[in-house]
Amino acid sequence: MTFEVPKYRLKDLVDKPTYFTGGHRLCAGCAAGSMARQVTMAFNKPTMIFNSTGCLEVASTIYPFSAWEVPWLHVAFENSAAVASGVEAAIKAMTRKGTYTAGKTDIVVFGGDGGTYDIGIQAISGAFERGHDLLYILYDNGAYMNTGIQRSGGTPFSASTTTSPAGSVIPGKSQFRKPITDIMIAHRIPFVATAAPAYPADLVAKVRAGLDVEGPAFMHIDASCNRGQRFDPAKSIEYVKMAVETCLHPLYTVIEGEYKLSRPSERIAKDPSRKIPLVEFLKKEGRWRHLFRPTERTDLIEKFQAEVDKRWEELLAKTGF
Amino acid sequence: MTRIAVTGDDAVALAAKAVNPDVVAAYPITPQTIIVERFADFVADGEVDTEFVTVESEHSAMSACVGASSAGARVFTSTASAGLMLMYEIVFIAASSRTPIVMALANRAISGPINIHGEMTDQMLLRDSGWISLFCEDNQEAHDQTIMAFKIGEHPDVLLPVAVGLDGFILSHAIEGIIPVSRDKAQMFLEGERKADLKLDTTKPLSIGLLHLQDYYMEARAQIKDAQVDAKRIILEVFDEWEKLTGRKYKPIESYMMEDAEYAFITMGSSAGNARTTVDELRARGEKVGLIKIRIYRPFWGEKIVELCKNLKGLISIERAHSFGGPGAILSQDIKSCLYGSGVSPLLAEYTIGLGGRDTLIGDYHRMYERAKAAFTEGKNLPISWMGVRE
Numbered sequence: 001m002t003f004e005v006p007k008y009r010l011k012d013l014v015d016k017p018t019y020f021t022g023g024h025r026l027c028a029g030c031a032a033g034s035m036a037r038q039v040t041m042a043f044n045k046p047t048m049i050f051n052s053t054g055c056l057e058v059a060s061t062i063y064p065f066s067a068w069e070v071p072w073l074h075v076a077f078e079n080s081a082a083v084a085s086g087v088e089a090a091i092k093a094m095t096r097k098g099t100y101t102a103g104k105t106d107i108v109v110f111g112g113d114g115g116t117y118d119i120g121i122q123a124i125s126g127a128f129e130r131g132h133d134l135l136y137i138l139y140d141n142g143a144y145m146n147t148g149i150q151r152s153g154g155t156p157f158s159a160s161t162t163t164s165p166a167g168s169v170i171p172g173k174s175q176f177r178k179p180i181t182d183i184m185i186a187h188r189i190p191f192v193a194t195a196a197p198a199y200p201a202d203l204v205a206k207v208r209a210g211l212d213v214e215g216p217a218f219m220h221i222d223a224s225c226n227r228g229q230r231f232d233p234a235k236s237i238e239y240v241k242m243a244v245e246t247c248l249h250p251l252y253t254v255i256e257g258e259y260k261l262s263r264p265s266e267r268i269a270k271d272p273s274r275k276i277p278l279v280e281f282l283k284k285e286g287r288w289r290h291l292f293r294p295t296e297r298t299d300l301i302e303k304f305q306a307e308v309d310k311r312w313e314e315l316l317a318k319t320g321f
Numbered sequence: 322m323t324r325i326a327v328t329g330d331d332a333v334a335l336a337a338k339a340v341n342p343d344v345v346a347a348y349p350i351t352p353q354t355i356i357v358e359r360f361a362d363f364v365a366d367g368e369v370d371t372e373f374v375t376v377e378s379e380h381s382a383m384s385a386c387v388g389a390s391s392a393g394a395r396v397f398t399s400t401a402s403a404g405l406m407l408m409y410e411i412v413f414i415a416a417s418s419r420t421p422i423v424m425a426l427a428n429r430a431i432s433g434p435i436n437i438h439g440e441m442t443d444q445m446l447l448r449d450s451g452w453i454s455l456f457c458e459d460n461q462e463a464h465d466q467t468i469m470a471f472k473i474g475e476h477p478d479v480l481l482p483v484a485v486g487l488d489g490f491i492l493s494h495a496i497e498g499i500i501p502v503s504r505d506k507a508q509m510f511l512e513g514e515r516k517a518d519l520k521l522d523t524t525k526p527l528s529i530g531l532l533h534l535q536d537y538y539m540e541a542r543a544q545i546k547d548a549q550v551d552a553k554r555i556i557l558e559v560f561d562e563w564e565k566l567t568g569r570k571y572k573p574i575e576s577y578m579m580e581d582a583e584y585a586f587i588t589m590g591s592s593a594g595n596a597r598t599t600v601d602e603l604r605a606r607g608e609k610v611g612l613i614k615i616r617i618y619r620p621f622w623g624e625k626i627v628e629l630c631k632n633l634k635g636l637i638s639i640e641r642a643h644s645f646g647g648p649g650a651i652l653s654q655d656i657k658s659c660l661y662g663s664g665v666s667p668l669l670a671e672y673t674i675g676l677g678g679r680d681t682l683i684g685d686y687h688r689m690y691e692r693a694k695a696a697f698t699e700g701k702n703l704p705i706s707w708m709g710v711r712e
Binding site for chain 2: 046047048050057058061062063064066068069070071072073074075076078079081082083084085086087089090091092093094096097099100102105122123125126129130
């Protein structure tokens with residue numbers, strides 16, 4: 001491996017400028033806001049942001065206000081990877097002609113789970129195949145939260161949403177979520193990572209690595225939504241951490257095809273007693289309330305746990321554990 | 322410069338080569354594919370400085386174009402029919418983002434049933450999008466108008482995307498002689514690279530594409546409305562400059578044998594060729610007939626059409642398009658709208674012709690004329706009918 005993720009400590013972040021200002025209209029406790037702020041801490045050169053339609057876009061740029069202090073463009077929901085492709089191409093051509101003089105410019109794309117797992121996957125796949133030099137960040141809150149909590153390809157198993165409601169016959173979403181990170185890894189792009197805003201030093205370092213690598217990079221960041229996942233806004237970072245500790249959202253990198261667990265997940269790999277049973281996490285969030293009342297749906301909880309275990313074991317095998 | 326024999330698609334590709342855009346993002350679809358194939362040759366042979374983004378869909382093509390144009394790049398793309406349909410969401414955003422993208426459209430029938438041949442309905446649906454919309458009668462016009470489109474769209478008083486339509490197969494694949502414009506001439510005409518004032522600029526961070534709610538949306542849309550009005554002035558200036566550069570004279574609405582005409586055809590694109598020949602033949606028989614050719618569909622020069630219709634007894638509207646359930650076809654609705662209340666009201670015959678590339682020959686134009694004239698003589702309009710359709 002020729003390329004490594006830089007090592008940051010939390011105190012390294014203290015002096016880093018951020019380019020996502022207060023005054024945006026994201027909900028109290030929204031982890032997407034924490035995620036966005038942390039991402040901008042990794043910026044160290046001219047940078048542009050491309051944002052798919054979604055909560056982050058809507059809440060950060062209600063005309064005539066903007067929370068962004070770097071060039072920012074929103075075009076539509078499903079096409080941010082294509083929009084960024086065009087900009088990357090423009091910068092190349094204009095740099096050759098001498099009409100673009102800012103030099104090397106980092107390109108960040110933000111898409112939610114709807115914009116990434118579902119409607120935007122074609123544009124992302126195309127951009128990755130063509131090899132554009134950009135970092136695509138999936139901030140995943142597990143449903144179409146902006147339109148009112150509809151299920152997406154990223155909604156976890158058995159979660160209740162407004163289009164996969166927990167009914168008297170069907171108990172929430174019937175499917176497991178699409179293995180989006182595996183799909184992106186399969187594109188053989190040079191850098192793929194998962195992260196969570198509960199681990200800011202890890203997240204910022206991975207963003208920096210994703211921007212520094214030549215070619216396409218992808219990050220899957222878990223960003224909880226207390227409104228849609230139904231929990232106390234004060235708990236958003238705590239529950240993102242729990243998703244890592246249950247191995248529902250393990251943290252790792254895949255650089256040039258080489259898998260490596262990041263510290264929080266590596267600790268669990270080395271000491272499996274640290275792995276929190278999924279049921280503890282499910283109990284915390286209202287989207288799984290129907291798994292516990294009126295009666296506990298042990299069958300579904302076990303099925304969900306088995307799938308999480310399977311995917312975790314697969315990851316362990318790939319990372320050499 | 323010497324004349325060369327090329328297809329309409331080649332004529333457009335050569336225009337794009339002369340312009341040397343920063344970014345071309347395109348996806349294959351018949352009958353425009355030759356444009357991007359030829360352009361890919363220019364890229365592969367190092368004859369242009371363009372980044373050619375071979376996107377995975379037309380939706381991404383238009384998206385990449387909006388992105389590139391927002392970064393200040395000069396941008397070109399090309400598509401047709403279903404490709405344009407897939408782009409439509411972003412087509413509207415291209416206008417509201419004020420990105421002066423130039424898009425050649427080899428006009429093709431819309432599915433279904435699937436058909437790959439000529440029809441203008443695809444581009445005419447751009448009507449309400451904010452795009453400047455031009456149509457071409459022949460390959461020279463396709464070449465010239467592609468270059469002029471950049472100058473029109475990029476003008477700071479316009480800043481709107483421009484569509485240049487050439488009839489699928491009838492122009493796109495037909496070989497005609499054109500006098501191509503050289504790279505030097507095109508660059509001189511465009512005054513060098515694009516100068517974008519507002520763009521993605523890391524030294525002056527700007528947010529573009531913000532949410533406009535009830536308090537600002539109408540104002541944002543009104544700016545497009547105003548730009549369409551201003552575009553009329555700029556288009557006339559650009560046509561004047563083109564005439565100075567090439568000697569070729571262009572007008573938004575062209576007229577032929579209209580001075581003493583009692584009846585006239587009004588049409589767009591390659592149909593004007595057959596209409597003109599029919600006018601010549603009818604004139605030889607002593608019929609007082611002329612032709613109005615609409616080159617620019619948006620912005621619509623209604624006032625000019627009214628002026629040309631002032632002394633007409635009857636007007637015959639002919640178009641390769643239709644609006645199901647509408648009060649006429651698409652162009653004929655516009656014509657009726659601009660005549661209403663103008664004090665000029667010739668009798669009107671409305672025809673839809675040649676959908677899906679069906680031939681409409683000179684004889685058909687004679688038949689349309691005779692049938693219209695018979696109605697006009699009885700003081701009647703001829704409501705919309707589809708020429709030659711089997712019942």
